[in-house]
Amino acid sequence: MKKIAIIFSLLLFTCSSDDDTSSNNFITSFQLYITNGFVEGDIDEENGEIRFETTGADLNGMTPIIIFSDKATISPSSSQSQNFNNIITYTVTAENGAINSYDVIVDNTPFNTESKILSFSLMIDGVNYDCNINEATKEITLDVVGVDISALSPTISFSESAVISPIPNQVQDFNNSVIYTVTAENGSSSNYTVNITNRPFGTENEILEFSVSDGGQSVSGIIDSNSQNIRLFINNQNIDAISPTITISEYATISPESGVIQDFSSPVKYIVTAENGDTLTYIVSVNPKSINAVNPSFFGHQYYTGTRINVFGNYIDIEQPDAQILLIDGVNEYPMPIVDSEIFSSPGNPTTQIIVIDLPESLPSFANYTLIYRTSEGDIPFNTNLDILQGGPSNMVINQTSFFLNDVLIIDGDNLLSGLVVPSNGNQFIVRNSNNYDIQLNGDATQLTWTMDYQQHFPSYYGDSPQERTIYTIDDNGRVGKPVIATLN
Structure with missing residues (x-):
């Protein structure tokens, strides 16, 4: 219970007399029954005040207990009930008629009606997280990733003079919703529901799209999710300074980052790291040289000698001085005579050369020839063997x-x-x-x-x-x- 002080204003009139009549006109005690018992007011003789301090008390119809000077009288009577929401002035008259007045002032602060949670924070793995408080819905939320929230003691600030349950230092399992009740000084209350979303770490670490601008047109790479190889075909810009746009799995990171200029004159390695730390390495090749097809292939790559075949390759050039097509049986190499060649190119598609070859009549029969495009830079093989038989038309x-x-x-x-x-x-x-x-x-x-x-x-x-x-x-x-x-x- 807060201290209650009483201050009375004092008007003191003194009279001198030669007789024996009393001049005492003081209030020596003034009590009010407030809340659960009588409370003594603080008497200030100098200022003539009797002062009380209380909170949320009912001051209507209160009858004080007053002790004042012997032989003096008091008005209003101490037996008279008063409304102490107002200042009540008591006048004490001494036996000799001297008057002394006291103002009874009760400073009655209303009960606080606030029942709010002002802040709510959690210390998780050494990191302090401030939760979001939605006052309209009375919901407290926090999104975390891959942490233990089964035994946490929150730090909570709430309205002055209010109480909260459960108490802040009580350990809680936030894997489930936890309800906190804040009760204001006036008895009103608010319930707050704490919901912590703790999703697991992301495990995805894929490149979903890899594109560049080629002559003002967006060109997407061909992604092989099994081999983690990405092939990109562009025709209208230098490949030694390309800034790709890369889309990756949610929550993952990539190095080098999307938008960073790279030299794709040779293959570039990209590492995608999932949120849980798992990594996946992609190799990006721009305009890679390749042998893509050998036609005709109606029922597989079975040919008689003397047959004319077409070799399809990307970014190859049989017109280079050192370029040639070879058939290899594992021991011997057989250069193939070139009948004709033609190059095709379109935006977003590889530059393709078609090389026309007549298989020599003298070529030995062999069921597993490897076809190779060779330059001084190295060999590029076709990925399917050729079955060639002598004795055809x-x-x-x-x-x-x-x-x-x-x-x-x-x-x-x-x-x-x-x-x-x-x-x-x-x-x-x-x-x-x-x-x-x-x-x-x-x-x-x-x-x-x-x-x-x-x-x-x-x-x-x-x-x-x-x-x-x-x-x-x-x-x-x-x-x-x-x-x-x-x-x-």
């Missing part, structure tokens, strides 16, 4: 160079094969002796005759003009032989 002669629907195509030669592959409108038609096609190979394999009665083979069927086509010969097992060139109308 040779000395081939075609009966005419231009054909219409229902014409007969006749091929004369040696070791001819029983079927043909006819390209048309983006498709490859396998022509063999069946109910659909009239094609015949004579007994000694020196003449192949085909009645061309299937209109889908001809460009005119699709509304196109005549086109020169490379028509390959093929045996029953899908091995490809030397082609003939003919115009189909």
